[in-house]
Amino acid sequence: MTIEPVAELGSVGAKPPFRGRYLGGSTTVNGGYFIRARREDFDxxxxxxxxxxxxxxxxxxxRAMETDLGFGAGDVHGADGPVLVRRGExxxxxxxAxxxxxxxxxxxHEPDKNAQSTPxxxxxxxxxxxGVRLNTGVSYLRAALDRPNLTVVGNSPVIRVVITDGRATGVLVDHGGRHTVVDAGEVVLCAGSFVTPxxxxxxxxxxxxxLERLGLPVLKDSFSVGARFSDHPQVLLEWAPRRDLGEPTDSWLGGCLHLSSSDGPHPGDLENLQSLAPMAALAGGTVTVPGAPLAFLVSAQTPRRTGSLRLRSADPATAPRIDYGYLQAPEDRRSxxxxxRTxxxxxxTRAFHEVSRALLGPDPATLADDRALDVWIAGRLGTAHHTCGTAPMGxxxxxxxxxxQYGRVHGIAGxxxxxxxxxxxxxxxxPAxxxxxxxxxxAHAVRHDLR
Known part of the structure; x- marks a missing residue:
């Protein structure tokens, strides 16, 4: 799957339609899904x-970064952190159903998806x-706005990092049409997995x-930047309710099922995430659309590095080429x-039949045929927007x-x-x-000068 170049996607000089150009980044525009990585991911x-x-x-x-409103303080959860976490009823x-x-x-049954229990x-x-999205701008920055060592400047897209004699000394920004250098003792990039690389x-x-093809200076030959990123392929399955089921009360999210692929090495590598709002409503910024179907968002979440991000131009306003490389391996299509099918x-089921008239696709004949189902999936394939690994650590x-492991760029100080x-x-x-x-x-590594 390739994203053809468009000015809005991943560009530092344009306004991406689905990336988080706000205080709080993509926690401002994502689904509000705040699930931890699995133990095996960390290990x-x-x-x-x-x-x-x-x-x-x-x-x-x-534990320290959360206030878990359901389980409270304990061996697994915290109760004093900046991020409030709750679960729907x-x-x-x-x-x-x-x-x-x-x-x-x-x-x-998995009542606490952050507890590392059986998927x-x-x-x-x-x-x-x-019903209120508490993004990281609210959770972290609002409490720090009065600090004398914090200045927040908006509408100033970064053009590049200024590097002198192998050390980052600031960033060049476009502020009101003027290029300005912001000096810094240390630069930390957190623009997301497309804009950062x-x-x-x-x-x-x-x-x-x-870099040489585009006439850019090579300050650090780093093959891995943008070379092989990882993301989760996703497909939308819609179903027709038997009646008006009412609006969701405080979140568009319903339940979530994690199940394991038949021959995968990672338990819980398949996800079915329920939407209680029609896709047409979410896209239009409303809660409901009368008569519209509801949906499941299903994805294969086995860690695979199949994507690439490559420069097309030395002009910062020209977006890179992004190729997800989805479904190249037979096991990915099988997952x-x-x-x-699940x-x-x-x-x-009898239970779901109480609220649903029918799944709107694929039909039974397509479900029964691997090749036909592969074609059906390919025609509806999307991304979960879970991009990782465009500047991998090691x-x-x-x-x-x-x-x-502490985010320090190899070969470039500061x-x-x-x-x-x-x-x-x-x-x-x-990955939110x-x-x-x-x-x-x-931040902990910077404060304590960890190496």
């Missing part, structure tokens, strides 16, 4: 030369409380051949077939890495990355909570 990243990322070492950060008729259907098919069905941990490449940090089984002597660009691959859950965790760890 896999640690084994790749990043020991600070082992689960037991990250758990104190996970699954009282909406569609959510209750999904819960009953999952039970009818024998899936485990199954349960409510979605969310940073939306009482784009900025690194524009600043002379990236694959030598690509999506499995989660689509969703069809769920909607056919030891400096590993050419497949761009930064160390420059760090603090977003999901540094994760070696996408976790088995959506892990993105916040990355910021916590990098």
């Amino acid at each position: 896999r990243w640690a084994a790749a030369g990043n020991p600070a990322w082992a689960y037991e070492r990250m758990l104190p950060f996970l 699954l009282e909406h008729p569609a959510a209750a 999904f819960a009953a259907a999952a039970q009818e098919l024998g899936f485990p 199954g069905f349960g409510p979605v941990p969310s940073n939306t409380v009482d 784009h900025l690194l490449q524009l600043s002379g940090i990236g694959p030598r051949a690509d 999506l077939r499995e989660v689509v 969703t069809a089984e769920l909607t056919a 030891p400096a002597d590993d050419p497949g890495t761009a930064v160390d 420059l760090r990355v603090a977003d999901t660009s540094i994760l070696p691959d996408a976790p088995l859950r959506g 909570a892990t993105a916040v965790l990355t910021g916590e760890l990098v």
Whole structure:
């Protein structure tokens, strides 16, 4: 799957339609889904030369950054952190029917998806409380606005990092049409997994051949920047309600089922996320659309690095070329077939039949034929927007890495990355909570000069 170049996508000089150009980044525009990575994700990243990322070492950060309104303080959860986390009650008729259907098919109950228990069905941990999205701008920055060492400047897209004699000394920004250098003792990029590698490449940090082709200086030949990123392929399955089921009360999210592919090495690598609002409503900024179908968003979440991001121009306003590389391997296609077929089984249960007239596709003949189902899926394939690994972390002597475990860019002093660009691959859950965790760890490393 390739995204053809458009000015809005991933550009530092334009306004992307679906990335978070706000205080709080993409926690301002995402689904409010705040699920931790799995223990095996952390331990896999640690084994790749990043020991600070082992689960037991990250758990104190996970606890400290949250106030869990359901489970409170304990060995797993915190009660004093900046991010409020709650779970829906699954009282909406569609959510209750999904819960009953999952039970009818024998899936485990998973009441706390942040507790590393057996994958199954349960409510979605969310940073939306009482219908209000508490993004990181609200959770973190609002409490810090009076600090004398904090200045927030908007409408100033970064053009490149200023690097002098191998050290980052600031950033060049476009402020009101004028190019201005903002000096800094240390620069931390947290523009997200598309814009951060784009900025690194524009600043002379990236694959030598690509930089030289566009006439950019090569300050650090870093093959791994943008070379092989990871994301989750997603497909939308809609179903027709039997009657008006009412509006969701405080979140568009219903239940979430994690199940395991038949031959995958990662338990819970398939996800079925329920929407209680029609897709047409979400796209239009409303709550309901009379007569519109409801949906499941299903995805294969096995960590795979199949995507690439490459510069097309030295002009910062020209977006890079993004190729997700989805479904190239037979096991990837098989995984999506499995989660689509399981969703069809769920909607056919007695429990779900109480609220649903029918799944609107694929039809039974397509479901029964692997090749036909592959074609159906390919025609509806999308992304979960879970991009990771465009500047992956690891030891400096590993050419497949761009930064160390604390986000420090290899070969360039005074420059760090603090977003999901540094994760070696996408976790088995959506990465919003892990993105916040990355910021916590990098901030801790800066304060304590960890190396």
